[in-house]
Amino acid sequence: xxxxxxxxxxxxxxxxxxxxDAHPSDGEVVFGFWVFMMSDAVLFALLFAVYASLGAxxxxxxxxxxxxxxxPAAMETLLLLSSFTFGIASLAMKYRRGMALLQxxxxxxxxxxxxxxxxxxxxxxxxxxTGALPQVxxxxxxFYVLVPTHFLxxxxxxxxxxxxxxxxxxxxxxxxxxxRLLRLGLFWHFLDIVWVMIFSFVFLRGLL
Amino acid sequence: xxxxxxxxxxxxxxxxxxxxxxxxxxxxxxxVAVFGALGVAGYITGKGKWRYLWREWFTSVDHKRIGxxxxxxxxxxxxxxxxxxxxxxxQQADAVNRSGFxxxxxxxxxxxxxxxxxxxxxxxxxxxxxxxxxxPLQIGARDVSFPVLNSISLMLTAAGAALVMxxxxxxxxxxxxxxxxxxxxxxRFSPGVGVDYWIWAVTLSSIGxxxxxxxxxxxxxxxxxxxxxxxRMPLFCWTALCTSILxxxxxxxxxxxxxxxxxxxxxxxxxxxxxxxxxxxxxxxxFWLFGHPEVYIVVLPSFGVFSELFSxxxxxxxxxxxxxxxxxxxxxxxxxTVWLHHFFTMGQSAHINAAFxxxxxxxxxxxxxxxxxxxxxxxxxxxxxxxxxLWGLAFLVTFVIGGLSGILLAIPPVxxxxxxxxxxxxxxxxxxxxxxxxxxxxxxxxxxxxxxxFRLEERWGRVAFGCWVIGxxxxxxxxxxxxLEGMPRRxxxxxxxxxxxxxxxxxxxxxxxxxxxxxxxxxxxxxIRHRDRNRVRAGDPWDGRxxxxxxxxxxxxxxxxxxxxxxxxxxxxxxxxSGRAYPPLERYAPIMLPENSAIGPLLxxxxxxxxxxxxxxxxxxxxxxxxGALVAVIGWSFVRRxxxxxxxRQVERTETRWHAVLVAAVPVSREHECDPRNRGLADVAA
Amino acid sequence: MGGDGGFRRELxxxxxxxxxxxxxxxxxxxxVAWAPWSxxxxxxxxxxxxVLQLVAHFRCFLHIDLKQSHRDDLQLILFTAxxxxxxxxxxxxxxxxxxxxxx
Numbered sequence: 001x002x003x004x005x006x007x008x009x010x011x012x013x014x015x016x017x018x019x020x021d022a023h024p025s026d027g028e029v030v031f032g033f034w035v036f037m038m039s040d041a042v043l044f045a046l047l048f049a050v051y052a053s054l055g056a057x058x059x060x061x062x063x064x065x066x067x068x069x070x071x072p073a074a075m076e077t078l079l080l081l082s083s084f085t086f087g088i089a090s091l092a093m094k095y096r097r098g099m100a101l102l103q104x105x106x107x108x109x110x111x112x113x114x115x116x117x118x119x120x121x122x123x124x125x126x127x128x129x130t131g132a133l134p135q136v137x138x139x140x141x142x143f144y145v146l147v148p149t150h151f152l153x154x155x156x157x158x159x160x161x162x163x164x165x166x167x168x169x170x171x172x173x174x175x176x177x178x179x180r181l182l183r184l185g186l187f188w189h190f191l192d193i194v195w196v197m198i199f200s201f202v203f204l205r206g207l208l
Numbered sequence: 209x210x211x212x213x214x215x216x217x218x219x220x221x222x223x224x225x226x227x228x229x230x231x232x233x234x235x236x237x238x239x240v241a242v243f244g245a246l247g248v249a250g251y252i253t254g255k256g257k258w259r260y261l262w263r264e265w266f267t268s269v270d271h272k273r274i275g276x277x278x279x280x281x282x283x284x285x286x287x288x289x290x291x292x293x294x295x296x297x298x299q300q301a302d303a304v305n306r307s308g309f310x311x312x313x314x315x316x317x318x319x320x321x322x323x324x325x326x327x328x329x330x331x332x333x334x335x336x337x338x339x340x341x342x343x344p345l346q347i348g349a350r351d352v353s354f355p356v357l358n359s360i361s362l363m364l365t366a367a368g369a370a371l372v373m374x375x376x377x378x379x380x381x382x383x384x385x386x387x388x389x390x391x392x393x394x395x396r397f398s399p400g401v402g403v404d405y406w407i408w409a410v411t412l413s414s415i416g417x418x419x420x421x422x423x424x425x426x427x428x429x430x431x432x433x434x435x436x437x438x439x440r441m442p443l444f445c446w447t448a449l450c451t452s453i454l455x456x457x458x459x460x461x462x463x464x465x466x467x468x469x470x471x472x473x474x475x476x477x478x479x480x481x482x483x484x485x486x487x488x489x490x491x492x493x494x495f496w497l498f499g500h501p502e503v504y505i506v507v508l509p510s511f512g513v514f515s516e517l518f519s520x521x522x523x524x525x526x527x528x529x530x531x532x533x534x535x536x537x538x539x540x541x542x543x544x545t546v547w548l549h550h551f552f553t554m555g556q557s558a559h560i561n562a563a564f565x566x567x568x569x570x571x572x573x574x575x576x577x578x579x580x581x582x583x584x585x586x587x588x589x590x591x592x593x594x595x596x597x598l599w600g601l602a603f604l605v606t607f608v609i610g611g612l613s614g615i616l617l618a619i620p621p622v623x624x625x626x627x628x629x630x631x632x633x634x635x636x637x638x639x640x641x642x643x644x645x646x647x648x649x650x651x652x653x654x655x656x657x658x659x660x661x662f663r664l665e666e667r668w669g670r671v672a673f674g675c676w677v678i679g680x681x682x683x684x685x686x687x688x689x690x691x692l693e694g695m696p697r698r699x700x701x702x703x704x705x706x707x708x709x710x711x712x713x714x715x716x717x718x719x720x721x722x723x724x725x726x727x728x729x730x731x732x733x734x735x736i737r738h739r740d741r742n743r744v745r746a747g748d749p750w751d752g753r754x755x756x757x758x759x760x761x762x763x764x765x766x767x768x769x770x771x772x773x774x775x776x777x778x779x780x781x782x783x784x785x786s787g788r789a790y791p792p793l794e795r796y797a798p799i800m801l802p803e804n805s806a807i808g809p810l811l812x813x814x815x816x817x818x819x820x821x822x823x824x825x826x827x828x829x830x831x832x833x834x835x836g837a838l839v840a841v842i843g844w845s846f847v848r849r850x851x852x853x854x855x856x857r858q859v860e861r862t863e864t865r866w867h868a869v870l871v872a873a874v875p876v877s878r879e880h881e882c883d884p885r886n887r888g889l890a891d892v893a894a
Numbered sequence: 895m896g897g898d899g900g901f902r903r904e905l906x907x908x909x910x911x912x913x914x915x916x917x918x919x920x921x922x923x924x925x926v927a928w929a930p931w932s933x934x935x936x937x938x939x940x941x942x943x944x945v946l947q948l949v950a951h952f953r954c955f956l957h958i959d960l961k962q963s964h965r966d967d968l969q970l971i972l973f974t975a976x977x978x979x980x981x982x983x984x985x986x987x988x989x990x991x992x993x994x995x996x997x
Contacts, residue, residue: 028353032426035456038974039418043460045978046497046985050468050479050490053989057485059478074923081915083955087908095901134477138485141477145468163842176848189955193948196919200944204926208933208940457977489992493985544980548988556991 026179033183037190040153044194047149048201051142055206059137064206067132067140072123073203076195079119082112083192090185093173102173103165109188110161113154120151143202150198153191160184220825221401228379233295233310234317241376267804269355270765271340274362276659278337279652281366282330286645288373289325290725292318297683297718301711303701315700316383317402321372323386324406328413329369331506331640334648336365336420339448339509342655343424345756345763346442348433348772348779353426355802361416361423363812368412371819375405378824382406385698387499388469390480390491395473401823403473407466408819414462421455424448433755435774439533442754442777443526446533447512450540451505457544458501465494474822489554496547504543506640508536510647511578514600517650518582520750521597522589523878525778528581535574535581542571552623561620568618575611579604592878594750595669599650602677603642610638613688631691634684641680649676649728656735657749657888661761663742666882668731675724683717686710744888745866746873749881751890753781758789760866761888766799766854769863784892790870796859800851807844811837911954918947 055064089105092098124144134144164184167177228234252258265273295310296318302308310318344352352358375381382402384393388410393403428449432441468479469491478484480491519526526532548556548564582604591597613635616622626632649672657663690710695702702711735742747761755772756763758780770791776782783789814837821829875891922943925936952958958971 028426028430031430032353032422034970035422035425038970039422039456039460041974042457042978042981043464045982046461046464046494049982049985050464050494052982052986053490053493053993054479054485054487056993057478057487059483059485070923070927074919077919077923081912083915083951084908084912087911087955088905091901091904091908094904097901134471134475136478136484138478138487141471141479141484141486144477145471159842163845167846170846171848180845186956189951192955193951196915196944196947196951199919200922200940204922204940205937207926208929208937453973457974461981487989487993490989493988497981497985544977545984548984554992555995556988557995560988560991 026175026182029179030182030186033186037186041190041194044146044149044197047142047146048197051146051202054138054142057138059139061136061140062130062132063139064202067127067130067143068203068206069123070203070207072119073199076116076119077199079112079116080192080195082109082116083189085109085112086185086188090181093178093181099168099172103168106161106165106168110158110165113158113161117151117154117158120147124148146202147198150191150194153187153194157184157188157191160187218826218828220821220827222378222824222826226378228377231311231314234314234376234379238377238379241373245373263804266809267359267806269351269359269802269805269808271344271352271355271358272659272763272765274358275337275339275341277362278333278340278365281362281369282334282337282648285325285329285333285369285372287725289322289330290722292322292325294718294722296322297711297715299700300702301708301715304705304708304711305701305703307701310700312700313380313383316698317379317381319698320382320385320402320406321375324382324410325369325372326640327386327502327506328410329365329372331644331648332413332417333365333369335451335506335509335644336361336417338513338648338651338655339424339444339451341659342651342756343445343448344427344431345658345759345767346445346754347428347431347436348755348768348774349427349431350767350771350799351802352423353431354423356805356807357419357423359805359808360811361420363808364412364416364419364815367812367816367819368409368416370816371405371409371412371823374820375402375409387495388466389495390469390472390488391482391486393469393473394481395476396481404470404823407470407473408822411463411466411470412815412819414459414466417455418459418463421452421459424452425456428452433768433771433774436779439530440774440777440779442512443515443529443532443536444509444512444754446536447508447510447515450536451508454501454505454508454540454543458498458505461494461498462502465491465498468494470822489551492551492554493547496550499550500547501543503639504539507643507647508539510603510644510651511536513647513651513654514582514603515585516754517596517600517654518585519778520654520753521592521594521600522586523592523751524585524589525753525781526581527584527587528577529777531577532581535577538574539571542567542574546571549618549623552620553627558620565618565620569615572611572615579608590878592881594882595664595666595673596650596654598670598673599646599653602673603646603650606638606642606646606677606680610635610642613638626691628696629691630687630695630697633697634687634691637680637684637687641684646676654750655756657742657744658747658756658761658763660739661743661745662735662739663744663749663882663886664735665731665738665742668727668734672724672727672731675720675727679717679720679724681717683714683721686714686717690714741884742886744886745869746888747866748780748890749886749888751781751784751878751881751892753778755779758783760869764859764862764866766801766859769796769799769859770794784890789892790867793860793863793867796856796863798856799854799859801854803849803852805849807840810840814840907954907957911950914950914954915947918943918950 085105085108089102089109092101092105132140134141161184164177164181167180171177228238252261265277268274296315299308299310299315340352340358344350372381380400380402382388382393382398382405384398384403384406388403388406391397428441428445468477471477472479472481472486478486480486480488482488515526515532546564546568548560549568552561552565613631617626617632617635653664653669690707693704693706695704695707744761747759747763748757749761750757755774758772759767772779780789814833818830818833818837821827821831821833870889873887873889874885875889876886877891880886922940925931925939929936931939958968
């Protein structure tokens, strides 16, 4: 497979640009972003450790079973499968399937992301209506730091998508926008993985 | 007070009562800070240098300039923290069975600022500065991977340092020590703004350090010159790499610890509080998950510096290069497995203490390997006892003593006995002063001629060395004795007459150390005055071994007119021996360099505003600072900067000028390297 | 240009990733919703599913695999995993032990 072997040659781990678009220094930028993400992963891991350490300390307040619900968590999981739509956007960029497809897929990803954020806000407000405030207990404090930190990351990701959509309109696909989209893709997929950990070890574990 | 009433809504909790008017010592310190800052600002204005500083330094993204600014920041903060140490030593010597000349509250602030500054605003900027300056030159690169990010890191660190300096005037600072242990630092026990100063200063610096770690690691992975394989890098680059990796993975733990503490304090959450299900042990655990790797973050670069020194001044290749590299990596990984030894007494089961105690002792093995390698590097070498090397020798002896007391502390039952005594204080100063500070001062003495084109005066360097080393032993050996006798650390007053003689000796040692600082300042002043006598523009005053010595002193902004081709270890040394060290002038290609950028200083200022607003609960300031930073970053991403080209004629002019210096310089043999004959060209035959 | 072959093959990766993600998350949610097993067993299975999904995302969305030429870059991820393992496992070992001893 001659076509295959050309794109098999990777300059850096994970997502790559097409061979004909790649620039030698792209590897540096993307690798730097990987290192940043790994640092961020340690941050999330520690927040999980804090949650696991304090999760049982409900201090007489509501516990996980009182505040978590299965359906919203499942809905949010579906929305974060926008990893797939972002993947199509990456392919549209890599194989030059037109700006319309690229922008359309970015917009779809953005909408799914915003939907996720909206649902989460709805959840938080609902929890607070039942008196499950972060000040009530260590368990709730830990919950309100772990999940909103992910929320904050997704919000920044959404801002980043908007910025990229504007920059794509302004200057099209060039070296800078390409590597930025590449990094944004890494970021988005990474957030999806963090969410998998959150629904498994926070929501599902709490509802057992 | 009417002013306070007016200030209320706009200035949060800030009012005139923040001025430390109640204590003459604190007021004096505040006045020194204010007049010092005004004096420097006035001097710059008088000389009309603001524009120059802004254009050539503050907005510069050149790794060499950023490195120098980091070191300047570190030296300023070192001066403050050393003086604080002297005040504390004098207080303890004075306050035996009576109250001393400062209050317990003030004493608490002193040990908190001393520790926080020494770690976050002295050791970290110093090593970051040295790595910044030296590492890209050593691997044959033109800059770090992300020059603008480098500037941002610097400015965030400087903003954190500025916040600590501001706390001198708009007091008080935290009394919770450099580790800020909860629940003491919770709102209930520390209701003032002191802990908030500590939290945000440390947070600014830890963000800067994380970014720096990423930057350095990527630079070393991706920007090495052709032929510079990882196992051909100078050892300093290896230690820089391991330190960067530790920064990347350990800093998040500090960020989490301080962020959760802040949430407790600002939003009333219950992470480390005494009630509401909080658990202060989670804080200790998080803090030392960062804190132990941090110890190696600040020690490893010095190991690298000493490796360079021993080899250069013994005119021998480094003994056991591979074992040194492996030992460095082993230490870096092991440093993630020992954090519990900082809280053996916290109440977990004995088997856990045992496991972490054994892991701690294991670190002694790679460190021992290193010590033997360094000794064997000097063995049968023609050792030249220049000032930088003297610091190295003092390090070897002193560090081993400190390491031995560390092995004692690694045994949990022993730790239970001396826990929270001055024995511990003696131990970690015995590691960090030789292991970090001596290394950094040696680096400063060793690479100063590279950065500025003239050597530092040897004589004052030796005086400084003598004061520091003797002062160190006098100041800290008594603390081992006092600790074994049961004197608690961080005591503003002591109540045992038997402690007095030891405390007096320790105070004498502190005086000597301050004299050592003064001697360093004098050395710098004298060297600047007599710089013509000590010029080494040709660039190689010590018969150096690695690539940074193959450039002129100071190096051109692009470092290398042509990227070097590396054939093996000790690249420049072998080039000199085979006559390829100084290639003839040729046709040069234009060189692309990044443009200066104001985003670094801007983000630093916005970070400082945010932090200051948060400390004093000035909502609008914190909000504007955060929003401003977000807007600045997004706005900056829209600016397209093609970079700046140094054209071939300019490169040729610079290179020609340097070649003229090289031709005029007389090669100097090693016996004469410390006298004015040394113009920076080594006599290779000698 | 790499042509259609590359595009289709990579598209297949993403589709496989999507199917795996849906299946694995769906299975985890279903287990908790219908609770056929004891809580302990379910938790173990949910954790295993989470790890599988982690691997699936890395493989299909982030395109990390084991047969790369750039092994030193892959090492970064493995090293991170090791450090995270050390930190999290160590912290839980210590804190849960302390919790038990305070009972």
